[in-house]
Amino acid sequence: MSNTQEQDKLKTRRRGKELEAAILQAVRAELKEREYAAVTMEGIAERSGTSKAVLYRRWANRAEIVLAAIRERVPLPLEEVPDFGNVRDDVCGILRSMNLNNTQLLSKAIYGIISELGAMPLASVLFPEGRSSRSMSIVLQRAVERGEVSGEAVTPRLLTLPIDLARNEIILYNEPMSEETIAEIVDQVFLPLIQKR
Amino acid sequence: MSNTQEQDKLKTRRRGKELEAAILQAVRAELKEREYAAVTMEGIAERSGTSKAVLYRRWANRAEIVLAAIRERVPLPLEEVPDFGNVRDDVCGILRSMNLNNTQLLSKAIYGIISELGAMPLASVLFPEGRSSRSMSIVLQRAVERGEVSGEAVTPRLLTLPIDLARNEIILYNEPMSEETIAEIVDQVFLPLIQKR
DNA sequence: CAAATAAGAAACTTAAAGTATCTTATATGT
DNA sequence: ACATATAAGATACTTTAAGTTTCTTATTTG
Structure with a gap:
């Protein structure tokens, strides 16, 4: 029980989309805990169990990675607009x-x-x-x-x-x-x- | 001729409000030339002919000094609101x-x-x-x-x-x-x- | 004219961004 | 099943700028 963020570590080596999703989730978790200014690439790398090099291979800088993490959630699924009758x-x-x-x-x-x-x-x-x-x-x-x-x-x-x-x-x-x-x-x-x- | 910002330097040592006004003007000048992210305390100190220590004696950080520089100008003098007749x-x-x-x-x-x-x-x-x-x-x-x-x-x-x-x-x-x-x-x-x- | 105050110079510490290098796990093609 | 390519992860490094500290000296004030 009690497993806040990550798994037991040292399981397997993640790649591609799986890894990317884990990183962006770590960004959002960091962003919930601290101010934007206090979210660091080191912190993101550590939390997602990877290293800075991996981050910089995918995103050019901190602003880009945070933007990517937010975009995944923000363009709200407008699927249906409820009809209240007026x-x-x-x-x-x-x-x-x-x-x-x-x-x-x-x-x-x-x-x-x-x-x-x-x-x-x-x-x-x-x-x-x-x-x-x-x-x-x-x-x-x-x-x-x-x-x-x-x-x-x-x-x-x-x-x-x-x-x-x-x-x-x-x-x-x-x-x-x-x-x-x-x-x-x-x-x-x-x-x-x-x-x- | 041609004297962009400062005087001949090494004139006298400015103090108090006079110095402060010169610093905030330097901030605005920097802000016109570059992006906010590229405005540095070093740059401001140099442009206003003083040193970082002087800046930090007055403002806690970069955001504060820039905010002060903008506030001086932005709360626009609403003195009179022109009357166009309608x-x-x-x-x-x-x-x-x-x-x-x-x-x-x-x-x-x-x-x-x-x-x-x-x-x-x-x-x-x-x-x-x-x-x-x-x-x-x-x-x-x-x-x-x-x-x-x-x-x-x-x-x-x-x-x-x-x-x-x-x-x-x-x-x-x-x-x-x-x-x-x-x-x-x-x-x-x-x-x-x-x-x- | 003496003492207090603040300016200015310069060196320093720290934090974090971004880079480079290397080892090794995993995927893929044959 | 194995060789090769690819990308992950670790680590150390460089650089930049924030913010601090210390010291000297000009200027104000009494």
């Missing part, structure tokens, strides 16, 4: 999921990563494939079908509006949004702009 | 000024500073004295007097809405907003929410 609750659901996904590992490391990778904009980390929001598209499609929203009202700007405001909150305060904040964004800003009158 | 242009003016002030030194260093200072939220750097926006208050006050906007429409959330969206853009893309983006924020989002119908 736009309001659907959008609140999306914002709550941002709360979960963005504030854990990501916000802890994101500043360091961007800083060390040079002038790489935050956008390219968060949306490797552009800004559009799949989940918002789905939710608004439904709303149009229900007759809650008129199709013409949905511009690209409005499509991402709740997510933009939520991101601003999360980054600004570095903690999950409150339910009050979510309600403000949806009820005071988003709904009045898209609902049919 | 809310729309007034708000566009505020967003354009964010464009100027936020994207120069700040966005270059902000990620590194936050990362190195620990879990300090961005908010506390950007708004040492709370979130409310003085300039937006002034502009909306005028709008209410003109009869463009009804006083009850102005909630705290709506008060900072254009600024929140602008900040999101600037941070996300790490560059000034385009005029199109400013127009979208104001015309598609802000005005429809506050204008009398």
